Amino acid sequence: MAVVTATVSGHFCAPQQSAERLGIGRMDEDLKILVIDENPIRRAIIEAGLEEAGHHNVTSLGDATGLVQEIYRLDPDVVLIDLENPSRDVLEQMFQVSRVVRRPIAMFVDASDRASIEAAVDAGVSAYIVDGLKKERLKPVLDMTISRFRAFDRLRSELDEAKSALKERKVIDKAKGILMKTRGVEEDVAYQLLRKTAMSQSKRLADVAEGLVNAYALLKDGD
Amino acid sequence: MERDGHTHGSLIEVNAGFIPLLDCAPLVIAHQKGFARDEGLDLRLHREVSWANIRDRIDLGHLDCAHMLAPMPLAATLGLARMTEPVIAPMSLSLNGNAITVSNGLYGEMMEAKPDAARNGGRGAATAVADVVRKRQAEGKEPLTFGMVYPFSSHNYDLRAWLASAGVDPDGDINLIVVPPPLITENLRQGRIDGFCVGAPWNSLAVAEGLGVIVTTKSELWPMSPEKVLGVREAWAESNGATLAALVRALVRACCWLDEASNHQEAAAILARAEYIGVAASVISEPLSGQMRLGRGRVSAVPDMVVFNRGDANYPWRSHAVWFLTQMIRWGQVRTPFDLAAVARRVYRPDLYRSAVGPLAIGVPAGDVRPESSLVAIDDVAFDPMHPLQSLERTSIRSRAVDLSLFAAANP
Numbered sequence: 001m002a003v004v005t006a007t008v009s010g011h012f013c014a015p016q017q018s019a020e021r022l023g024i025g026r027m028d029e030d031l032k033i034l035v036i037d038e039n040p041i042r043r044a045i046i047e048a049g050l051e052e053a054g055h056h057n058v059t060s061l062g063d064a065t066g067l068v069q070e071i072y073r074l075d076p077d078v079v080l081i082d083l084e085n086p087s088r089d090v091l092e093q094m095f096q097v098s099r100v101v102r103r104p105i106a107m108f109v110d111a112s113d114r115a116s117i118e119a120a121v122d123a124g125v126s127a128y129i130v131d132g133l134k135k136e137r138l139k140p141v142l143d144m145t146i147s148r149f150r151a152f153d154r155l156r157s158e159l160d161e162a163k164s165a166l167k168e169r170k171v172i173d174k175a176k177g178i179l180m181k182t183r184g185v186e187e188d189v190a191y192q193l194l195r196k197t198a199m200s201q202s203k204r205l206a207d208v209a210e211g212l213v214n215a216y217a218l219l220k221d222g223d
Numbered sequence: 224m225e226r227d228g229h230t231h232g233s234l235i236e237v238n239a240g241f242i243p244l245l246d247c248a249p250l251v252i253a254h255q256k257g258f259a260r261d262e263g264l265d266l267r268l269h270r271e272v273s274w275a276n277i278r279d280r281i282d283l284g285h286l287d288c289a290h291m292l293a294p295m296p297l298a299a300t301l302g303l304a305r306m307t308e309p310v311i312a313p314m315s316l317s318l319n320g321n322a323i324t325v326s327n328g329l330y331g332e333m334m335e336a337k338p339d340a341a342r343n344g345g346r347g348a349a350t351a352v353a354d355v356v357r358k359r360q361a362e363g364k365e366p367l368t369f370g371m372v373y374p375f376s377s378h379n380y381d382l383r384a385w386l387a388s389a390g391v392d393p394d395g396d397i398n399l400i401v402v403p404p405p406l407i408t409e410n411l412r413q414g415r416i417d418g419f420c421v422g423a424p425w426n427s428l429a430v431a432e433g434l435g436v437i438v439t440t441k442s443e444l445w446p447m448s449p450e451k452v453l454g455v456r457e458a459w460a461e462s463n464g465a466t467l468a469a470l471v472r473a474l475v476r477a478c479c480w481l482d483e484a485s486n487h488q489e490a491a492a493i494l495a496r497a498e499y500i501g502v503a504a505s506v507i508s509e510p511l512s513g514q515m516r517l518g519r520g521r522v523s524a525v526p527d528m529v530v531f532n533r534g535d536a537n538y539p540w541r542s543h544a545v546w547f548l549t550q551m552i553r554w555g556q557v558r559t560p561f562d563l564a565a566v567a568r569r570v571y572r573p574d575l576y577r578s579a580v581g582p583l584a585i586g587v588p589a590g591d592v593r594p595e596s597s598l599v600a601i602d603d604v605a606f607d608p609m610h611p612l613q614s615l616e617r618t619s620i621r622s623r624a625v626d627l628s629l630f631a632a633a634n635p
Binding site: 066068083084085090091092093 | 272273274275276279280283285304307372373374400401402403404405406409410413415
């Protein structure tokens with residue numbers, strides 16, 4: 001039991017809208033897409049991706065207060081939302097046939113789309129389409145969004161790595177400076193001292209350096 | 224010996240999702256106070272920000288179980304709410320916890336229309352809202368907008384039943400929208416909503432910020448009423464019986480710990496952390512201790528504001544399941560007929576609860592139907608869990624898109 005389909009009762013669609021939903025006489029770039037993401041950088045990356053793919057009718061929201069009114073006003077065909085956003089539950093209501101929205105919204109899901117859903121959730125995004133929109137039209141939009149979300153994640157972790165590498169280098173430089181000053185050695189000797197200590201204690205160079213810097217600060221405070 | 228799931232050392236890994244609300248406490252405490260470890264479990268908690276995330280991650284198998292709104296496992300098994308995987312409820316995590324709060328503006332209008340009813344709260348306060356609704360209609364003003372947290376939630380059904388009991392049609396006389404709890408105060412401040420029904424501690428937060436007045440608590444409308452359950456993937460439960468039993472025991476012990484007043488301060492401090500609820504411990508303490516600030520300087524003792532264990536709170540009463548299923552029909556969320564008792568039996572599993580808690584030597588009720596007299600208070604007619612459809616037929620306000628005769632045929 002419990003078979004889920006991608007459609008909610010469609011009787012809220014006006015007949016001429018239904019024809020449009022089926023793709024008759026409409027180009028793909030005419031898709032009205034709403035992007036909801038509180039992260040401005042990721043939002044910009046998604047917008048750029050949609051623009052490149054020929055979608056020029058894109059609106060993006062960072063602040064989701066009053067989302068229902070916005071959706072009513074914009075009347076989008078596709079809604080993309082990041083999974084860190086509590087406003088996903090606002091969209092859930094639109095699965096229910098309700099007078100709140102003109103066109104019922106369905107999540108892009110049916111049994112055959114499990115792989116797509118899994119990929120989207122793994123990437124941290126979810127997509128909703130209005131009832132009747134052919135899912136083939138959403139697929140490329142969703143695929144692009146998933147790859148951009150992944151790219152953003154890579155970017156973010158690279159940035160984090162770069163930040164911590166920079167921090168570590170600074171600490172190591174500081175520790176070298178302390179050794180040079182207190183033991184009266186050259187920079188390369190100070191570095192070798194740190195390295196030897198790290199190896200003999202099976203610790204990371206940066207951790208040994210940090211320990212030294214902290215200890216030194218403590219001793220200095222005691223003066 | 225049954226050995227299921229991944230093991231770490233000698234501990235079995237269980238992945239559980241939760242939403243930052245006071246009633247996620249049993250999972251947090253089972254982990255933090257070592258009850259899960261005592262039962263041989265490596266309980267891993269995953270904080271989610273929406274019920275939709277919980278649903279998707281349960282559906283995809285990222286989570287084995289989760290802190291869930293009681294109607295969610297029922298909706299999942301009925302194939303509503305976009306789920307493909309059936310979910311069961313082997314125990315309840317909490318009772319009560321919700322309250323209905325209105326904006327200062329609406330409270331003023333209620334006081335003008337029916338001061339005694341507005342002040343006295345409970346079911347009667349809805350009659351003051353009804354007067355405001357009719358007055359606004361007569362004056363051609365915008366209808367009131369109320370917020371709740373999710374379509375398949377006790378909040379949605381409580382608010383609807385409360386309004387309907389005073390003759391307000393929640394689908395015709397007001398706007399009813401979903402507002403995620405963390406956004407409620409902002410929506411109230413901006414005047415986008417006039418009132419809402421939400422769980423603890425979010426009502427207290429609105430009061431603390433001077434934005435609204437709590438007009439009634441769930442414990443007033445329906446004492447010891449169902450709220451959150453442990454939702455478990457049916458397939459996972461079937462192949463991990465011993466692990467599930469251990470989890471139920473760990474959670475029941477955590478619930479007992481949470482009901483002890485002497486633990487409330489420690490509980491509030493743990494739950495206040497950013498990785499759990501992430502609001503001030505003082506705000507969490509109010510509903511935990513039952514000392515509620517209602518707004519306008521009023522403080523009220525609500526001893527059953529949130530109940531974790533006492534009064535058979537953890538027992539998954541099938542009559543509660545039937546009540547939720549009836550609300551889904553009442554408000555048109557499901558129109559395809561089904562057998563209510565059969566679905567309640569499949570999803571709510573007192574049998575699993577009973578066998579799990581056996582070693583704890585605690586009292587367990589014998590039947591499936593909770594004896595209660597107060598169901599009448601939240602509905603406008605008495606609710607009979609043995610004859611839910613007949614109860615529904617007598618309600619004056621309900622979705623007319625549902626053909627009750629079709630349901631009657633499926634429920635001989």
